Amino acid sequence: MPAKLDLLTPTEAAVVAGVTVRDVHRIIDTRVLPERFYAWKGGRRLRSSGCTYVRFYVHAAGQLTADERALLIERAAAQTRPDTSEWTIQDGFLTYDLTTMAADTEARLSKLERARELVVEDPEILSGTPVIRGTRVPVYDVAASVAAGLAVSDILEGYPSLNEEKVELAVIFADATPQRGRPRRMHEINPSLKVISSKKAAVREAG
Template structure:
């Protein structure tokens, strides 16, 4: 079974703004499926949405909604090997080298989807349902925080020898694409006051 991704995961994996992915949903380029993941239902998109978002980001050609739907339909019929050599004719005399535009990003996206499903758990009995790496109490947000503040994957693996690089990378992508909601921690008003001096 092919991996499925939330709109934020598609945006993160393709380096595309989330509004681009949301626009594709609005234009009915993709239909979302509601899937229970962790504690809540999430809108999920098919894996080829990552390739679509990459193409839309990289091609400087204005496509109408019908073209976008045609592209998405064609992408849905390809496997990763076919994607590497596929060329798509947008309209007469306008052709895209999709393999060159997408590169190996679909393999990375599929690897992330597999690692996410295998290694990231949201269990109400562990840290109140905060996503953690399976078999640990290490939250994905603590991993992302360490990477954001200068630690490397090697640093994290030396502190937690039972983890794998795959788990650390999946945790970081998951944390970026599933941000915490609520009031920010610390005292953000204090930092703003110091900047105004």
Template sequence: MTAMEMLRPTEAAVVSGVGLREVHHAIDRGVLPDEFVRQGEGRRVSAIGCPLIAFYYGSAKRLTAEERLSAIRVVGRRIRAESAEPDFARPAQGWVVRDGFLQIDFEPFITGAAERWERYRRALALVSSSPSVLSGTPVIAGTRIPVHDVAASVAAGQPSERIHAAYPGLDDERIALAALYAAANPRQGRPRANPILDGARLVSEERVTRRKAG
């Protein structure tokens, strides 16, 4: 993977650290340089464009839209000038943009996106998919545990002890990475019920007579 790899909007949201709605909004408004975006039915955003999205929304309370877009254009030119395959390393001209009295430092946004990008790559490496294993359902590599089942338990707010009991082979890191992968690659179709409760059976049933208000 390179920093110019084109990501789906759900992936770009994870790497940018913003919501999916914000990613689509950035595409629609032309926030990013054209070469960092692919339009059409299969929208894509380059990984290196993610910190620029993070900056656009992260600095909204301090800078006007015009100031943010102007700074993004400057940084975009610097990234393009580096090489045909830019990465998250500091460009020769740095991440600071100066415009008159205004000085804007992109470094925190670049660093944050780079860390999220690396963590997402670890999440991708954790997951495997094969037609011979659960008909191609994404699973934790080396197991038959569906990634989205683990993530659903996390999203449902299940206590970590209960998740560990349901998936004893997974540690905290792999559980967190599974949730990250699922956020970037949401399951298609109707969501399943809480996976930890799948296969549960009724042990007893007790009916309680409701008292009439007296």
């Protein structure tokens, strides 16, 4: 079993927390979280254990001020162990329950870990282009097909070696690890795939 991801890039943290990359950078810049959740060696990093607090800070913006959210995060981080299932914060007469948020970020982290395991880079396969393990299918081509609006069923028809879960994980990998340079156009990816909508195709949650 692969080691659990600990230090995340801002794009990875955004995927795990379910917020925008801009939100993550703002939280890093303003030091919203306790210092132990940050790491600077090798670039700006957030510990995966802080993603629940990132999600709370962003999603509670409509109910609490920035100072109130930061104070609650400080209290929660002081009383919550990484291995605990207890995610409630007591603030006077009020209780904030982050259990659902914690479960959601944990599920997102698990999918990111699986996505990382799914993708390989081998100089002998397409000159090192990131591909889905056991295939010669470029992961960014699959993600681009979803972003272009192709139905998942059409993507699977064009790439019969894949399944719905692999399509979903390909999208997660691409979101967490953006491709550098100009993405390939659809006619360059797979001529058999036809764009039928400009809307992003929905990918069913894999169990």
